[in-house]
Amino acid sequence: MRATIIKSVDWTERTLRTLHEAGYRNGFARRAVVELLGRQDCCLTAQEIFDGLRDDGRPVGIASIYRVLDLLTEKGLLQRIDLGGGVARYEAVRGHEEHHHHLVCDDCGRVEAFADDELERALDRVERRTGYSVAGHDVVLRGSCAACR
Amino acid sequence: MRATIIKSVDWTERTLRTLHEAGYRNGFARRAVVELLGRQDCCLTAQEIFDGLRDDGRPVGIASIYRVLDLLTEKGLLQRIDLGGGVARYEAVRGHEEHHHHLVCDDCGRVEAFADDELERALDRVERRTGYSVAGHDVVLRGSCAACR
DNA sequence: ATACGTGCAAAGTATTTGCAAACGG
């Protein structure tokens, strides 16, 4: 557990530093969103970030949240994830070790993360054959969780 | 090419028959949408279906299109695909042979299909370990196509 | 004949944008 916390802090600091070095100012909204994202284990929606910050006593306008999410995604610091349902989710891009994919229950909407080295190797091989310069990938498994089944 | 056309007709017929046997009537909108989807090689958005049908001289209301897409998705005859950008895409669910995934250019929005047996085997293995009853999966590779790079 | 299917328009969400005021460096 200790390792996770240390890595999260790293992402937050690295992100704020990267933006600062690129000439961006880190105002109230940006800092609040980055710090909240750095504390998560899995992806969040814009609305969940909005609610989380309000609950923390650091309310930020929803428009600012979307602007921060766009900026971080464009800089490659955040990954936008579409699990269906028409709501975008976002999560911090950390190192290789914490790379994972998602498993969604179609019935209750529950989302879980999973990781598999063999799957990553198969993806690497496919990516080299595409003719594209592949920047990232998403895998979503859809089904029914134990509770719903 | 011949094989593709034959399979497409199969999907169209199988779909209309399945609906009929389940007690659904096949009116103008439903038949038009199913026939158009059956002719595609890759996924389409609701708007593309709307435009395509208008161009064919068989205009269908956008609401009916969404209703047909929902029904077919629920029946497992159609797969809903989210490639980011907040627009849902849909494609016919055909046999194992035509199963494929998608490659998206982040710059120009171009979408291509790819298939890889080894990737499918890796996914099968992961799916058995999840504790979920996995109904399907999506893989999206994001990057820059040759033209944009 | 009688449900089911369809189109239109209105409503509902998620997200983006315009703009004036607040703020960081």
Next chain:
DNA sequence: CCGTTTGCAAATACTTTGCACGTAT
């Protein structure tokens, strides 16, 4: 100070829903 960032409200984009009318069986 001065340009960036922010919040609000309005605009937009996609999708869903209510309802009256049409149609398949």
